[in-house]
Amino acid sequence: MLIATNGRGHTVKGPSTAAIGTMLAGLDQGDHLILERQEEDREGNWYVQVWFRDENTYQLEYRDGVPAEHYQTQTESQEEVLQALLGWVADKPAWREGFTWTSIGHWFAPGPEDEDAPTA
Numbered sequence: 001m002l003i004a005t006n007g008r009g010h011t012v013k014g015p016s017t018a019a020i021g022t023m024l025a026g027l028d029q030g031d032h033l034i035l036e037r038q039e040e041d042r043e044g045n046w047y048v049q050v051w052f053r054d055e056n057t058y059q060l061e062y063r064d065g066v067p068a069e070h071y072q073t074q075t076e077s078q079e080e081v082l083q084a085l086l087g088w089v090a091d092k093p094a095w096r097e098g099f100t101w102t103s104i105g106h107w108f109a110p111g112p113e114d115e116d117a118p119t120a
Contacts (some may be wrong), residue, residue, distance in 0.1 A: 001038050002089060007031040017086060024082055027052040035085060048088045050081050060084060060099070067108035073099040 004015040004023055008031070012019050015035075023033050029052055037046040044065030051059040053074075058081045063070045075081060080098065087095025 003036045003038060005034050005036070007033075017089075020085055020089065021082055024050065024078065024085065029054050029056070033085075035089060048085060050085065061104070062088065062096075066105075068105040070103070070105045070108055071101040072104045073101050075099065 002014055004012045004020060006023055006027070010023070012023070015023070020035070027033060027050070032049055032051040034047055034049040039046075042065070045063050046065055048060070048062040050061075053059055057074050057076050058078065059072060059074050060081055061070065061072045084095050084099070
């Protein structure tokens with residue numbers, strides 16, 4: 001199941017193309033939109049998200065299941081973001097093309113303080 005959620009907590013289950021476009025167009029600066037796949041046969045977190053930054057740019061990120069597979073890019077084009085979101089929804093591999101992606105998976109890796117302490 002696909003779920004769309006914006007920063008104000010508005011959630012749409014199984015959003016249409018039009019609903020995704022409306023939610024994206026309605027973002028205020030500092031707001032975000034998350035499209036998440038929740039499927040029983042897919043483990044981990046599978047999502048794409050966009051944050052409309054204060055500089056009138058869009059920060060686009062996606063995660064493919066695990067924290068190590070988390071990537072980020074930026075663009076000024078709402079249309080490019082919409083096409084990427086719709087391509088992701090349709091599970092078309094080419095949706096990532098046209099962007100320069102940076103791996104940010106290391107931001108989510110557990111630090112030494114997060115690892116289990118040895119037991120005595």
